[in-house]
Amino acid sequence: MRLPRIDIDIGKVAHNIQQLKTLYGSKGIKIIGVTKVVGGHPAIAKVFIENGIQILADSRIENIIKMRKSGICAQYLLLRTPSLSQIEEVVIHAHISLNTELIVLKELSKYALKNNILHKVILMVELGDLREGIMPVDIDHAVKEVLELKGLSLIGIGTNLACFGGISPDDSKMKELSSIAIHLEGKFKISLTIISGGNSANYYWFKSSKNVERINNLRIGESVFLGRETLCRIPIPGLFTDVFTLVAEVIESKIKPSQPYGKVYQNANGKIKKFKKKGSINRAILAIGRQDVVVSGITPRQNISILEASSDHVVVDNTESDLKIGDTIEFDLNYSALLRVLNSSYITKNILTFNECKSVL
Numbered sequence: 001m002r003l004p005r006i007d008i009d010i011g012k013v014a015h016n017i018q019q020l021k022t023l024y025g026s027k028g029i030k031i032i033g034v035t036k037v038v039g040g041h042p043a044i045a046k047v048f049i050e051n052g053i054q055i056l057a058d059s060r061i062e063n064i065i066k067m068r069k070s071g072i073c074a075q076y077l078l079l080r081t082p083s084l085s086q087i088e089e090v091v092i093h094a095h096i097s098l099n100t101e102l103i104v105l106k107e108l109s110k111y112a113l114k115n116n117i118l119h120k121v122i123l124m125v126e127l128g129d130l131r132e133g134i135m136p137v138d139i140d141h142a143v144k145e146v147l148e149l150k151g152l153s154l155i156g157i158g159t160n161l162a163c164f165g166g167i168s169p170d171d172s173k174m175k176e177l178s179s180i181a182i183h184l185e186g187k188f189k190i191s192l193t194i195i196s197g198g199n200s201a202n203y204y205w206f207k208s209s210k211n212v213e214r215i216n217n218l219r220i221g222e223s224v225f226l227g228r229e230t231l232c233r234i235p236i237p238g239l240f241t242d243v244f245t246l247v248a249e250v251i252e253s254k255i256k257p258s259q260p261y262g263k264v265y266q267n268a269n270g271k272i273k274k275f276k277k278k279g280s281i282n283r284a285i286l287a288i289g290r291q292d293v294v295v296s297g298i299t300p301r302q303n304i305s306i307l308e309a310s311s312d313h314v315v316v317d318n319t320e321s322d323l324k325i326g327d328t329i330e331f332d333l334n335y336s337a338l339l340r341v342l343n344s345s346y347i348t349k350n351i352l353t354f355n356e357c358k359s360v361l
């Protein structure tokens, strides 16, 4: 199989989904499966459906179209506020979208009517993280307007924290969202079926909360794929953190000085680098680079350390491992690294089927 490649252990994905479903389900919270980090990869998206997740969410309409074309039968939710230039595609391909702008909602309504579709919307409320969201003082007005738009069905409200500002989805934020839901239902005589409290960052709130009140939904990506919560990136007990393995090949292995010699200017990344003086060291080059992965986001599973990387090469200190030409190295990946890898056309995506990984479960 062509290298570099990423091994994707589907059995571990399934295990993580089951665990999270049971965990959050214990207090009445359903999860939406977020597929954006895997670029809507159909074989991976399918695992959510096979494990009882009914709604799949992605930030890109292209990924939703890809999953639908692959025959994966789900309710599809568009996470990123629809772009005005993509409204008709959104209405046709996504059943639900998260929204914050009236001008967008009016367009959604227009194209929903044109296509004879009832498009479901969730309004996002700003609670301090400062990415998407309607300010709480403006939410009544937004709801009033949405309720008047034909072709749209307001099914819920939501919030997104811990993304732009790193703000914690704590009890006070979740209580605020609950009260907004209760207030809107009373004022407009509506019933909101989805109150979506957040993402993988909501884990500690969930664990410590005795009463989740009206929060009945979370949109979960990273915890499924990397087995961690996202406030401190600590592993969640019982989840696999090694669903993905990046594998790269050694193409040069030599003893060379630890420091470049000659006049020092910028390197390929525009940096003037300083390297520790350690005499001559055993160095190796791997056939992978910044085109394929966010190099700062990968951690070797064996005893080598990354010295520097350019577009197509990663240079490592090989003193402790003595790698030979043709050897392969395995890496763990963080979210940014994974995002780049799964969207790089140079990396083979190797789906390990359930049987191959049964032994480790």
Ligand SMILES: *Cc1c(COP(=O)(O)O)cnc(C)c1O
Pocket (backbone or CB within 6 Å): 034, 036, 059, 079, 080, 098, 160, 198, 199, 200, 201, 219, 220, 221, 222, 223, 230
């Ligand atoms: C990406 C995203 C999520 C999922 O976040 P994870 O940290 O991967 O769980 C949830 N909601 C929105 C709006 C997103 O963009």
